Amino acid sequence: MASRKYFSIVIYAFILGAFANTAFSSLSRDYYDYSCPNALSTIRSVVEAAVQKERRMGASLLRTHFRDCFVNGCDGSILLDPSPTIDSEKSAVPDFQSDKAFKLVDEIKEAVDQACGKPVVSCADILTVAARDSVVALGGPTWEVRLGRRDSTIASRDAANANIPSPFFSLSELISNFKSHGLNEKDLVALSGGHTIGNARCATFRDHIYNDSNINPHFAKELKYICPREGGDSNIAPLDRTAAQFDSAYFRDLVHKKGLLRSDQELFNGGSTDALVKKYSHNTKVFRQDFAKSMIKMGNIKPLTGNRGEIRLNCRRVN
Template sequence: MASPSFFFFHALLMVAALATTASSQHLSPTFYDKICPKALPIIKKVVEDAMQKERRMGASLLRLHFHDCFVNGCDGSILLDDTVNIDSEKKANANINSARGFTVVDRIKSVVDKACGGPVVSCADILAVAARDSVVALGGPTWKVQLGRRDSTTASRTDANKDLPSPTMDLPQLIQNFNKHGLNSRDLVALSGGHTLGFAKCSSFKNRTYNETNINTNFAMSLRKSCPVSGGDNNLSPLDQTPARFDIRYFQDLVGKKGLLHSDQVLFNGGRGSTDGIVKRYSLDARAFSYDFAKSMVKMGNIKPLTGNKGQIRKNCRRVNSEKLKMF
């Protein structure tokens, strides 16, 4: 007899596949099944190889997809380097000296294009699939990634600075930021749960460590050892206490006033905040978190995709094609 977990994750997959928006009507989880059936297994293999070398890479690839989608939609614009015509989003405040995983994406693109006989798989789709595969490799849920995005021919550092959430944002600002992208408060909390993976720099949480009151005293004291009042801005601390495992420790930390970033802890305010109930539930129910996270990842991945004749399939994820490619 199948285990309860089998039925749960089967249901999770079904809901995630249905959680699409009107803007994603041209996307499909089977988009590459005929034109390049090797594509998804190759992406998975390259992601897993990269994570064997560095477990932290999983969090970095997940973050790239998030930071791509929040700036003019999931179009691979975050991958574009500076040119005369491109003001790279890599230089935005939330990305500079912080966003990483670009060489892994380059590797995926090279191997996939070779296997597919040409540039068939978009860079935007690579980001979406790599994010899913990273989560799964670190013990998280899976979901059916909607596919068929095309790549942007532009990028905007200005829009990235405007649209990417900041670690200093308060709850109303975060809710407004997510609402702008068609995401609600539950999506905000579920997607913030991606901070169960990875690290943040001292500069992102220094003010919280020394000046905020909604923080566990012992936790603040421990952070000060690696994040001094002066200097040490690039020193890293884990976003939760199990940074290489997808679990509910992040939410348990919030309930215990041990959220690393200001924008993390504002999600839980001791029972008085509008998102407190969601955080409390996730802190007690791993299945509820996994279910909602998968559903919200599909929803986020459907933000303003380029489909049909819009955009292009880049030959190199870092550069716009010099000429239009034949559509596959």
């Protein structure tokens, strides 16, 4: 009886794995070559112009893609506005103040639809490509994005709150969270390197600078001017010392106990990820290579393909 139960579990796992592989295999690099050959160049042009105007936009697009993929897969659900039938992920705590990124996606969508002559490119694909182009615009690596994702017709605020990693997580919580999305410890460290660009709000790092011991005291003192014990929740600080440039300074900061977020410093705090952080801190080439590989892996989490989902006419609402 026990062996039959074990066999059933194995078969179930095999079916799930086969389904996931089928979804990924239906994505392709040339998906829009016939229906809209100018799609990718149009996305790149809008992203480059936006990042040149305000470099923080690159980090915003990257974070939005990350959060989209961590909530039921890379399906554009994070872009849906609240409605009587949509429990929008935009109202989830981790997505507070992402409005500029959503507006830029709207701008990209409009430009792409105009270039294509009709809506043929999904919002999920637009966000995935825009995240890659943002990293490149800030001096980071490029990678191949396979295309053909379709857009979700549902969203879940509860799923966003439950699945997006918290800035207060311990290392074990981070590892467990990433594992639940099919990502390993190397992916965790490499993707966390995305914090080499952008800023964080005082509310996300206050506990770390006032209550934790694994932080450089001079660094903590500087941050306390930005982030008082009371008030100033929306005051911002850079995630690393070169927050407008994609580099490996983030990892060097961690080695010197200058991680802005508690979850950042957890990656270099006497645990299993210390060695990889140290490696990336002095080998930017390896970090760039691993980051690109992990972005490909993350971008292929549970895509909607075939007849599932839709191609939204407006990224903010279902058709």
